[in-house]
Amino acid sequence: NLIYFNGEYVNDKIAIDPNDRGYQFGDGIYEVVRVYNGMLFTAREHFERLVRSAAEIQIKLELTVDDYIEICQHLITENQVTDGLIYVQVTRGNALRNHIFPESFKPVTLIYSYDSARPVEGMDKGVKVITLEDIRWLRCDIKSLNLLGNVLAKQQAHVGQAVEAIQVRDGIVTEGASSNVFIIKNGTIYTHPANHLILNGITRIVIKRCAEELNIPFVEKTFTPEELYDADEVIISSTSLEVTPVTQIDDQTVEIGPVTRQLQQAFKEKIYPAS
Ligand code: PMP
Incomplete structure (x- = not known):
């Protein structure tokens, strides 16, 4: 190579x-x-x-x-x-x-x-995530090589047989160890604003574009773990995960819903514009 x-x-x-x-x-x-x-x-x-x-x-x-x-x-x-x-x-x-x-x-x-390969199984069936405290520094907007906080979070998820660790800082959901997090409630998509507490994911930006094209309200506003548990649909996104639905958060199950499927389809059309 x-x-x-x-x-x-x-x-x-x-x-x-x-x-x-x-x-x-x-x-x-x-x-x-x-x-x-x-x-x-x-x-x-x-x-x-x-x-x-x-x-x-x-x-x-x-x-x-x-x-x-x-x-x-x-x-x-x-x-x-x-x-x-x-x-x-x-x-x-x-x-x-x-x-x-x-x-x-x-x-x-x-x-x-x-x-x-594309993460087709997770995108199709959904994945389990856990929640934990966000112990990282306060410049998560920089894509720095210092990933120890992210590594420890991901390892804890792995030990709990989960794919991702959803981090919570001061009662607010920030992002995954290596992904952004979105909830859908009553047809609106919510995600943490792109400030110093999260990495502004490129996939997050593509999802925002897809939502706009689909006329699905996209709101960059923080939400709590309670709102995460109470969401109609939950998604994590990254360059390698694309638009992956969450079907379990800690001990609670979540359904995969229509907004997730629409976003996945729109995302796929961006990957393969001709198809
Ligand atoms: N947040 C963190 C902490 C990440 O490591 C990643 C993956 N690089 C993301 C979000 C998603 O970013 P992207 O969509 O650009 O891969």
């Missing part, structure tokens, strides 16, 4: 510098981009978010949005990816260990692709 690392295309193996700040501090950012039918999906939106994340933590990227897209396209072709994901990470670079930024630094970029 071809990998892009530090300005070069290399086969399979790369050597990480022990002083890479991504490795030592999680001092970097990342994106995961979908490939459907050998084509990038919403790549521009992902790389614009990468540019924003970089700016928020004062990393000067050496590549432009178009450069990233070109590299991804090259990897898709060379690695013959049909349905898959592309992982892109940029760290602040290599410097002798010190919390303070180095005087000058050269970001280290890693981009690789892998095969991944």
